[in-house]
Amino acid sequence: MNKYTLSENYLTEITDPIAIETKHLNVFYGKKQATFDANLKFPKHKITALIGASGSGKSTFLRSLNRLNDEIATVTGEIKYQDIDINRKNINVYEVRRQIGMVFQHPNPFAKSIYENIAFALRQNGMTDNLDQRVEKSLKDAALWDEVKDKLTTSALSLSGGQQQRLCIARAIAVQPDILLMDEPTSALDPISSRKIETTMQELKKNYTIIIVTHNMQQAARASDLTAFFHLGHVIEYNRTKKLFTTPKMPATEDYISGHFG
Amino acid sequence: MKNSVNKKAEHANQIALLIIKAMVGVVVLILMALLGYILITGIPNVSWHFLTSPSKDFGAGGGIVNELFNSVYILIITLVISCPLALGAGIYLAEFAKPSFLTNTMRTTIEVLSSLPSIVIGLFGYLVLVIKFQFDFSIISGAFALMFVNIPLLTRNTEESLKAVSHSQREAGWALGLSKWRTILKIILPAAVPGLVTGIILSAGRIFGEAAALIFTAGQSTPVISYANWNPFSSTSFLNPMRPTETLAVHIWKLNTDGITPDATQISSGASAVLIIVILSIILLSRFLGNYLYKKMSGTK
Amino acid sequence: MNKMQQRLLHPSKATRQDRFGKTISLICIGFIMILTVSIIGFIAIHGLATFFENHVSVMQFIFSSNWNPGQLGKNGQPQVGAFAMIVASFAVTLLAAILATPFAIAVALYMTELAPKRGAKMLQPVIELLVGIPSVVYGFIGLVVIVPAIRSVFGGTGFGILAGSIVLFVMILPTITSLTIDSLQQVPDHYRKASLALGATKWQTIYKVILRAALPGILTAIVFGMARAFGEALAVQMVIGNAALTPTSLTSPTATLTSQLTSQMGDTIMGTLPNNALWSLALVLLIMSVIFNLLIKVVGKRGEMKK
Known part of the structure; x- marks a missing residue:
C-alpha cells in the first residue's frame, strides 16, 4: 500500500453561505481515533459527497454532525451550526437532530403503516395540523407518492428496499429539517432504485442542504456539487466535484479516483 | 487393516447413535406417561360439581372452586405488581445501562435472585410481610412473594425482547429528534410486544403452578368467602386481598401432606389435571399469541 | 440571539x-x-x-446428625445438627444430576446433531411441557406412583432419597437439556465439517469434537440443574419421608434442607431456638445457591477463555 502524506491536504475556499461547518473535529472510539482534525464547510442548498475507502472515517464524521455518535464515541472540536458550536455539552441534542435529519445505510422504517411512519414523525414533533397534506407532500417530495397512494395503510415493511429507503427519506424531510445527512443511502439498493434516489436528491437540494456519504464514486460524480475525499480518518481533499474528479490536487485522491488505490 | 478400523468405527457409530435415539425415546415416553397418568386418572374426577363446590377438610366430596379462583386472583395481582417493575428494570438494562461495575452488579443481583429457591423467598415473605408488616397470611403477602419469583424471569425476558429490536430502529427515532425515552416508549416497546407478551404469559404459567413460595405467605386455607360480596374491604368478600388464601397448587400439596381428607388422592388427581390443563392452555396461548402478534407486526399476512 | x-x-x-x-x-x-x-x-x-x-457451634451444626432443637443433649448443648439434612440434600441433588445428564445430552444431541429439523420440532414442545408441569404435580405423581413402586421392589416405606432423586431427575431434565442445546449450538459449524471431512464417523465427531468443544457449556447446564434440584422443596418433601435422620440407604426416610423447612416452619415459634435453627437451614440453602451461582460464572468464564 502506498504511503500518503496525511498531514497535507487541499481544501477549496467556499464563498457561498455556509449551512454547517466543522473545525478541528476529532472522533475517538475508546483510544482509537477514527477522524483527525476535520475542517469542512458545507454550503447551503448544495449536495456534498464524502468519499473514501471503508474505514476512512467518512461515516463516523457524518454521524458526528447530528450528535448520533454521542453514545459510542468521544467527539472533540467544533461543529458550527447557526453560529453556535453544537458539539458542546449543554446543547439540546434533540433539537440538533430535529434540524439535521438523517437517512441511514439500511432502510429502517418503523413497523407501522406507510402513512403512520410519516404521521408518527410529524406528531412526535408537534406538527399535527394538516397531517394528511403533510404526509402527502413529503411522500411526493421523496418521489414515492404515486407508488403508495393506494395502500397507505399497509405495513411499511411490505415495501421493497428502494421504496422503504424513499419512505425513510420522506419521513426525514416530513419534519422539515434544515440539513439532510445521508449515510450510504443506496448501498443496499439495486441500481434502478439508486438512480431514483439520486433524482430525488436533485429535487430536494432546492430546499435542503444535503451531505451524503457514498462509496460509489460514480454516484458522487453524478449527483454532488462538492466532494470531500477521506483517507484513514483524514480529509485529504475537498473541492468542487468536477474539479476533484478531473484535476485532483493530491496524489492519494488521484490514485483513489483512478482506481490505483492501495 | 485400515478397513477393519473403519468397520469398527462404523460399528461403534451405529451403536452410539442407536443408544442416543433410545434415550430420546425414553424421555418422550416419560413425558407421555406423566401427562397420560395425570389426565387419565385425573379427568374422571373432574366434574361440574368438583369445579364449583368448595373444598372440605375432613369429609369426602370436596371441590376446588375457591382454590381455582384464588390461583387466578393471586396470579393477576402478581402480574400487576411485577410487570411494571420488571419492565422498568429490563428497559434500564437494555437501553440505558452502559458497561460498568454497577451494571454488572445489577445483572449479578438479578441472577442471584433468580437462583434463590422459592421456599427461601417464601420464608423471607413470611418473616417480613406476614410477621413484620403484619399482612398476615394473605393474598397480598402471597402476591409479593410471587413477585420475587417472577421478576428475574420477566426482567431478563424484557431485556432480551428489547435487545432483539434492531438498533437501526433506535437510530431512526433519535434522528427524528425524539428523546431516548420517547423512542423506547413509541418505537422499541411496540416492536418488542410479541416477545414481551410471550414472556409474560409463560411466566403466568409458572406462577400458576408455584406453591413453595406461597405456603408461608398466602397461607394454606381459605376462609368462608362469598362470591356475591363485591366489597374488597369486607372480610368475607372473595375480592378481599387481606384474607388468607389457598391456591390450587398449594391445595394439592396440603392434601397429600396432612392426609386428613379421605378422598385426598382423587381430589389431588382431579386438581392436578385441572392445573396441567390450565398450564398447557397458557403455554399454547403464549405461542399462538406470540406468532400472531409477530405476523401482524412484520406485515407478512 | x-x-x-x-x-x-x-x-x-x-x-x-x-x-x-x-x-x-x-x-x-x-x-x-x-x-x-x-x-x-x-x-x-x-x-x-x-x-x-444460642451459641451453637458451627461445627456441631454441620457435622452432628442429632436434630432435636427443642431438647438439650448429653453435653448440655441444644441438639442442632443438620448433617442428615445436608447429606440428604446433596445426595438427591447429585443422584438426580447423574441420572438426568446422560438423557439431557442425548436429547440435546438428537435435536442439534442427529435430526436438527424434525427432532427439534418434535422435542421442543416436550421440553417446554416438562418445564411447565408444576412441582406439586411432580410430587403428587412421585407419591402415588414412584413411592409405591419403590416399596414393592425394595421393601420399606418407599420414601427416601431414591424417590426424591427420581422425581428431581425428571424436573431438572428440561433445565439441563435446553442449556446443553444452547452450548451445542454455539459450536462452530466448521468443526463438524472438518471432522466429517477427515473421515470421522458421526459419533466420533460428536464424542471427540463437539462434546469437547461444548464441555464448559454442558458443565454450566449441569450446575444449573443441580441448583434447581438443591432448592426444590415441595416435590421432594412429598416423597422424602420427612424424618430428620441420616439416611442409611437410598430407600430410608430422611429429610432434606428444603423438606425440613417446609414441614417444620409452621410448627415453631418465632425467636425460639427451634425456629432459629430452621432459619440456619435456610441460610445454608441461600449460601449454596450463591455458590452454585459462582460456580456457573467460573465455569462459564473458563469456557470463554478457551474459545
Whole structure:
C-alpha cells in the first residue's frame, strides 16, 4: 500500500453561505481515533459527497454532525451550526437532530403503516395540523407518492428496499429539517432504485442542504456539487466535484479516483 | 487393516447413535406417561360439581372452586405488581445501562435472585410481610412473594425482547429528534410486544403452578368467602386481598401432606389435571399469541 | 440571539423525558436490588442467630446428625445438627444430576446433531411441557406412583432419597437439556465439517469434537440443574419421608434442607431456638445457591477463555 502524506491536504475556499461547518473535529472510539482534525464547510442548498475507502472515517464524521455518535464515541472540536458550536455539552441534542435529519445505510422504517411512519414523525414533533397534506407532500417530495397512494395503510415493511429507503427519506424531510445527512443511502439498493434516489436528491437540494456519504464514486460524480475525499480518518481533499474528479490536487485522491488505490 | 478400523468405527457409530435415539425415546415416553397418568386418572374426577363446590377438610366430596379462583386472583395481582417493575428494570438494562461495575452488579443481583429457591423467598415473605408488616397470611403477602419469583424471569425476558429490536430502529427515532425515552416508549416497546407478551404469559404459567413460595405467605386455607360480596374491604368478600388464601397448587400439596381428607388422592388427581390443563392452555396461548402478534407486526399476512 | 439558537441552547421537553425515563427505570432496578439484598440480609441475620444468640457451634451444626432443637443433649448443648439434612440434600441433588445428564445430552444431541429439523420440532414442545408441569404435580405423581413402586421392589416405606432423586431427575431434565442445546449450538459449524471431512464417523465427531468443544457449556447446564434440584422443596418433601435422620440407604426416610423447612416452619415459634435453627437451614440453602451461582460464572468464564 502506498504511503500518503496525511498531514497535507487541499481544501477549496467556499464563498457561498455556509449551512454547517466543522473545525478541528476529532472522533475517538475508546483510544482509537477514527477522524483527525476535520475542517469542512458545507454550503447551503448544495449536495456534498464524502468519499473514501471503508474505514476512512467518512461515516463516523457524518454521524458526528447530528450528535448520533454521542453514545459510542468521544467527539472533540467544533461543529458550527447557526453560529453556535453544537458539539458542546449543554446543547439540546434533540433539537440538533430535529434540524439535521438523517437517512441511514439500511432502510429502517418503523413497523407501522406507510402513512403512520410519516404521521408518527410529524406528531412526535408537534406538527399535527394538516397531517394528511403533510404526509402527502413529503411522500411526493421523496418521489414515492404515486407508488403508495393506494395502500397507505399497509405495513411499511411490505415495501421493497428502494421504496422503504424513499419512505425513510420522506419521513426525514416530513419534519422539515434544515440539513439532510445521508449515510450510504443506496448501498443496499439495486441500481434502478439508486438512480431514483439520486433524482430525488436533485429535487430536494432546492430546499435542503444535503451531505451524503457514498462509496460509489460514480454516484458522487453524478449527483454532488462538492466532494470531500477521506483517507484513514483524514480529509485529504475537498473541492468542487468536477474539479476533484478531473484535476485532483493530491496524489492519494488521484490514485483513489483512478482506481490505483492501495 | 485400515478397513477393519473403519468397520469398527462404523460399528461403534451405529451403536452410539442407536443408544442416543433410545434415550430420546425414553424421555418422550416419560413425558407421555406423566401427562397420560395425570389426565387419565385425573379427568374422571373432574366434574361440574368438583369445579364449583368448595373444598372440605375432613369429609369426602370436596371441590376446588375457591382454590381455582384464588390461583387466578393471586396470579393477576402478581402480574400487576411485577410487570411494571420488571419492565422498568429490563428497559434500564437494555437501553440505558452502559458497561460498568454497577451494571454488572445489577445483572449479578438479578441472577442471584433468580437462583434463590422459592421456599427461601417464601420464608423471607413470611418473616417480613406476614410477621413484620403484619399482612398476615394473605393474598397480598402471597402476591409479593410471587413477585420475587417472577421478576428475574420477566426482567431478563424484557431485556432480551428489547435487545432483539434492531438498533437501526433506535437510530431512526433519535434522528427524528425524539428523546431516548420517547423512542423506547413509541418505537422499541411496540416492536418488542410479541416477545414481551410471550414472556409474560409463560411466566403466568409458572406462577400458576408455584406453591413453595406461597405456603408461608398466602397461607394454606381459605376462609368462608362469598362470591356475591363485591366489597374488597369486607372480610368475607372473595375480592378481599387481606384474607388468607389457598391456591390450587398449594391445595394439592396440603392434601397429600396432612392426609386428613379421605378422598385426598382423587381430589389431588382431579386438581392436578385441572392445573396441567390450565398450564398447557397458557403455554399454547403464549405461542399462538406470540406468532400472531409477530405476523401482524412484520406485515407478512 | 435568534429563535433557532434559543432552541438549540435550551433544554426542551425531550430533555426532561429522558431524565424522567432514566430515573424511573433506574428506580425499578434499584428497588429490585434493595429487595434482593434485604432477602439475603434478613435470612442471614436470622440464620446466624443460632450461632450468636444460642451459641451453637458451627461445627456441631454441620457435622452432628442429632436434630432435636427443642431438647438439650448429653453435653448440655441444644441438639442442632443438620448433617442428615445436608447429606440428604446433596445426595438427591447429585443422584438426580447423574441420572438426568446422560438423557439431557442425548436429547440435546438428537435435536442439534442427529435430526436438527424434525427432532427439534418434535422435542421442543416436550421440553417446554416438562418445564411447565408444576412441582406439586411432580410430587403428587412421585407419591402415588414412584413411592409405591419403590416399596414393592425394595421393601420399606418407599420414601427416601431414591424417590426424591427420581422425581428431581425428571424436573431438572428440561433445565439441563435446553442449556446443553444452547452450548451445542454455539459450536462452530466448521468443526463438524472438518471432522466429517477427515473421515470421522458421526459419533466420533460428536464424542471427540463437539462434546469437547461444548464441555464448559454442558458443565454450566449441569450446575444449573443441580441448583434447581438443591432448592426444590415441595416435590421432594412429598416423597422424602420427612424424618430428620441420616439416611442409611437410598430407600430410608430422611429429610432434606428444603423438606425440613417446609414441614417444620409452621410448627415453631418465632425467636425460639427451634425456629432459629430452621432459619440456619435456610441460610445454608441461600449460601449454596450463591455458590452454585459462582460456580456457573467460573465455569462459564473458563469456557470463554478457551474459545
